[in-house]
Amino acid sequence: MSDTVAAVKGAEKPRKELERAVIRFAGDSGDGMQLTGEQFTTESAWAGNDVATLPNFPAEIRAPAGTLFGVSSFQLQFGSQRVYTPGDRLDCLVAMNPAALKVHLRDLKPGGLLIVNEAAFDKRNLDKAGYASNPLDDPSLGERYRLHRVDMTALTHEALRDLALNAKEKDRCKNFFALGLVSWIYTRPLEPTLEWISKKFARNPVLAEANTRVLKAGHAFGETAEIFAEHYAVERADMPPGLYRSMTGNRALAWGLLAAAERSQLPVVYGAYPITPASSILEELAMHKRFRVRTIQAEDEIAAVTAAIGASFGGAVGVTGSSGPGIALKGEAIGLAVMAELPLVVFNVQRGGPSTGLPTKTEQADLMQALYGRNSESPVVVLAPASPGDCFYIAYEAVRIAVKYMVPVIVLSDGFLANGSEPWLIPDVSTLPPIEVEFRTEREGFFPYLRDPATLGRPWVRPGTPGLEHRIGGIEKQDVTGNISYDPDNHDHMVRIRAEKVRRVAQEIPPTTISGPATGDLLVVGWGGTYGAITAAVERAQTEGRSVASIHLRHLNPLPPDLGQILREYRRVLVPEINSGQLVRVLRAEYLVDAVGFNRVRGLPLASDEIYEAIIQLLETGS
Amino acid sequence: MSASGAGAAEARRYTKKDFESDQDVRWCPGCGDYAILSAIQKTMPDLGVPKENIVFISGIGCSSRFPYYMNTYGFHTIHGRAPAVATGLRLARPDLKVFVVTGDGDGLSIGGNHLLHVLRRNVDVTILLFNNRIYGLTKGQYSPTSELGKVTKSTPLGSADRPVNPAAFALGCGATFVARTVDRNVPHMEEMLRRAASHRGAAFLEILQNCIVYNDLAWGVLYEKESRLHHELRLEHGKPLLFGPPDDRKAIVMEGLTPKVVSAGSVPESRLWVHDETNLRAAKILADFWAPEYPVPVGVMAAVEAPVYEEVLLQQEQRAISERGPGDIARLLASGDTWKIE
Numbered sequence: 029m030s031d032t033v034a035a036v037k038g039a040e041k042p043r044k045e046l047e048r049a050v051i052r053f054a055g056d057s058g059d060g061m062q063l064t065g066e067q068f069t070t071e072s073a074w075a076g077n078d079v080a081t082l083p084n085f086p087a088e089i090r091a092p093a094g095t096l097f098g099v100s101s102f103q104l105q106f107g108s109q110r111v112y113t114p115g116d117r118l119d120c121l122v123a124m125n126p127a128a129l130k131v132h133l134r135d136l137k138p139g140g141l142l143i144v145n146e147a148a149f150d151k152r153n154l155d156k157a158g159y160a161s162n163p164l165d166d167p168s169l170g171e172r173y174r175l176h177r178v179d180m181t182a183l184t185h186e187a188l189r190d191l192a193l194n195a196k197e198k199d200r201c202k203n204f205f206a207l208g209l210v211s212w213i214y215t216r217p218l219e220p221t222l223e224w225i226s227k228k229f230a231r232n233p234v235l236a237e238a239n240t241r242v243l244k245a246g247h248a249f250g251e252t253a254e255i256f257a258e259h260y261a262v263e264r265a266d267m268p269p270g271l272y273r274s275m276t277g278n279r280a281l282a283w284g285l286l287a288a289a290e291r292s293q294l295p296v297v298y299g300a301y302p303i304t305p306a307s308s309i310l311e312e313l314a315m316h317k318r319f320r321v322r323t324i325q326a327e328d329e330i331a332a333v334t335a336a337i338g339a340s341f342g343g344a345v346g347v348t349g350s351s352g353p354g355i356a357l358k359g360e361a362i363g364l365a366v367m368a369e370l371p372l373v374v375f376n377v378q379r380g381g382p383s384t385g386l387p388t389k390t391e392q393a394d395l396m397q398a399l400y401g402r403n404s405e406s407p408v409v410v411l412a413p414a415s416p417g418d419c420f421y422i423a424y425e426a427v428r429i430a431v432k433y434m435v436p437v438i439v440l441s442d443g444f445l446a447n448g449s450e451p452w453l454i455p456d457v458s459t460l461p462p463i464e465v466e467f468r469t470e471r472e473g474f475f476p477y478l479r480d481p482a483t484l485g486r487p488w489v490r491p492g493t494p495g496l497e498h499r500i501g502g503i504e505k506q507d508v509t510g511n512i513s514y515d516p517d518n519h520d521h522m523v524r525i526r527a528e529k530v531r532r533v534a535q536e537i538p539p540t541t542i543s544g545p546a547t548g549d550l551l552v553v554g555w556g557g558t559y560g561a562i563t564a565a566v567e568r569a570q571t572e573g574r575s576v577a578s579i580h581l582r583h584l585n586p587l588p589p590d591l592g593q594i595l596r597e598y599r600r601v602l603v604p605e606i607n608s609g610q611l612v613r614v615l616r617a618e619y620l621v622d623a624v625g626f627n628r629v630r631g632l633p634l635a636s637d638e639i640y641e642a643i644i645q646l647l648e649t650g651s
Numbered sequence: 652m653s654a655s656g657a658g659a660a661e662a663r664r665y666t667k668k669d670f671e672s673d674q675d676v677r678w679c680p681g682c683g684d685y686a687i688l689s690a691i692q693k694t695m696p697d698l699g700v701p702k703e704n705i706v707f708i709s710g711i712g713c714s715s716r717f718p719y720y721m722n723t724y725g726f727h728t729i730h731g732r733a734p735a736v737a738t739g740l741r742l743a744r745p746d747l748k749v750f751v752v753t754g755d756g757d758g759l760s761i762g763g764n765h766l767l768h769v770l771r772r773n774v775d776v777t778i779l780l781f782n783n784r785i786y787g788l789t790k791g792q793y794s795p796t797s798e799l800g801k802v803t804k805s806t807p808l809g810s811a812d813r814p815v816n817p818a819a820f821a822l823g824c825g826a827t828f829v830a831r832t833v834d835r836n837v838p839h840m841e842e843m844l845r846r847a848a849s850h851r852g853a854a855f856l857e858i859l860q861n862c863i864v865y866n867d868l869a870w871g872v873l874y875e876k877e878s879r880l881h882h883e884l885r886l887e888h889g890k891p892l893l894f895g896p897p898d899d900r901k902a903i904v905m906e907g908l909t910p911k912v913v914s915a916g917s918v919p920e921s922r923l924w925v926h927d928e929t930n931l932r933a934a935k936i937l938a939d940f941w942a943p944e945y946p947v948p949v950g951v952m953a954a955v956e957a958p959v960y961e962e963v964l965l966q967q968e969q970r971a972i973s974e975r976g977p978g979d980i981a982r983l984l985a986s987g988d989t990w991k992i993e
Contacts, residue, residue, distance in 0.1 A: 324738065332735075502728060
């Protein structure tokens, strides 16, 4: 049943305190749902909450209006406690049309708040969504959820009646009506959005006025309309003090490179071919030429990586970025960097696959590709960030390791981390470890494949250094001299040296942080973007008194030196992944532990509920 | 010299020997590559570039072994990708003089895409394409420049592929310098190498080269003395297109949109086609010439000025730095929407 408790206009409505809330805005891909969600996120961050977000949109830029596959959504969770994930079940769903309702209703909790734009539920849209009759007229909908039918279209037009805009332009403002309304319901400050409007439409005062009016109209509607009996507040979260900003994973990868360029005093050359969901790294870097980060939009994925290798040969930091299909094309070139022993950083923002797969959806199924997806014995360092903000540190670390060990480093981000955002404590950059590069200039005793005793890295020589002219390449080299060699024993030796060089990166890995008891019934091991969901699930089990701990791996090759010992401290090991069991296979092979996987490959982040259930099941049934 | 910093001011006096590496050369005896290597080593001192500022980059194939034999910096990369490696290197190090050595398979088959883009971007590299119309290193399969019907190990009944014309391809890509020379004409090869190396932007030099093992005398039309006399058209800027023996000089004139070979004496001097390297349209017509219908042009077909890719990008960088100062990561991190938690 719809809420019908009357509230006296103008009087303060009751406000209920919540610890956390999960909201999803859903509509047509042209309805501006991503923007609505981003603005709501900013408002929540301003309110001092911890926030995690999940944008979800179709691969088509403008999918046909009103269709199920054209639905775009933005989900976020905000709370007064640490928020680890964008949330599983929804407390509130805003559906701008029938298709959005149809796609997303199943995720709304029973009794959850359901706000629909009634105007969009016309015959045409109902047909497109495959509804035989209007679901809003089905009394069971109002019984199961707190349904609010709001004619956002009419209310938006009403607010803009005297403005010189055509009907289509007015229509486009209705997402801000929804934003204003939901902002009132959850007591969000409007200031950040008002500020955004005035900046965004600085040159178009009419649109600035229109969006401001509609936002405020939505807010006022919540306050005065008799249908909303109460609203909610979420207290400030207890977060470490400091200056915060909102950070997405792709921006953090880009900014981590900028930090590395500044600290290393080296130019960075970033080669990329546009590909979802990695393109925004290229776009972000292209805006920051002052950092001597040089971007090449290459003719293809192979040119992108080989240009980066050329730059590294020249003494710059060569970086390339792509997603799984692009990484597949780069494989041979990554092998060249392994053989030539040059620094190279490769970002893989993983997406659903194989082939074109699910370009805009997330997945973690490229771990084996990163570890083994090249011809022959071709070891590289593999890192994975745990959260959007962590992408900053991982990008920086990737550069630091690549230049120190003269080795390629693959960074496995994913679509969820790339587009998701979190409030991020801005670091003091002076606390980042230094990136020290010493180019070889000494002629005496020089050979191209001399080895540093600690890292086994070979000397990095900038062309232009007199007396050190030398040739490198993809053909097997004699160790030390770098001369072409087909000698069987030398090849065996070089295969081992290249592997050992990567293994030695283990000395860079800090002791593994264990969340929970150091020994016990169950250890949950995660990597990449599932960090939040695993942490939330494990904390829930721990509050119930279960003997469960978790660790999260940021270094996947080499693995942390203390990992084997840790794994043996628990009766069972559970490895949740968005693939059909890749890390779990590595752990079983590497440590001979009977680890079991929890695997869902739906193009979506794992839900903490399902991980929690897997934990309980493993503890209780042993499988 | 286009590579800034590689300026003549610092140039030392080199001889050919300074550019010979200590590696044993491993091409087949009689391979055309020996003459090319020797010519390149011999012309290097004329560039006025310190040896340490010169880089040779190659892909895969017989020609791509080249860097090992040059006592400069060198990088033997992977099949077809040398132009892309060179692009990244130039963007990182615009002070270096960069050569790309490739072949008809490496440059026009597996690496055709990169060759297209390095030329259209006009990256400041000198591209030397050794064209022998065959795959040598893989032992004798036909190449993208092999003639239609070519019988090879992989085409026992003759190839069904129509060949690509490297010079016409380069011009179609928007190359700013296109020239052709022959491995058996050493003085001309040296002159073309100097011209190509001193061009600002992407210079494309096709070197007709003999594979003695798998495709001997593929360029017989220009090797055999009598044939060469009749068919070689030596291009010289500002001079009319004339060829053939002294007693049978021929000229080229345009009839409508079609070039026509005529007896030199039969047309007034004013009607002769005078070669102009800066005329790209004329160069595109010239590039399509081949014997026996037309003579075979050797020399510089086109040489024009155009913006250089990495120079444009680095100017953008310099402008950004001079207008707003160098990047400051601490300031960037704290810019835009931030909030404080006490």
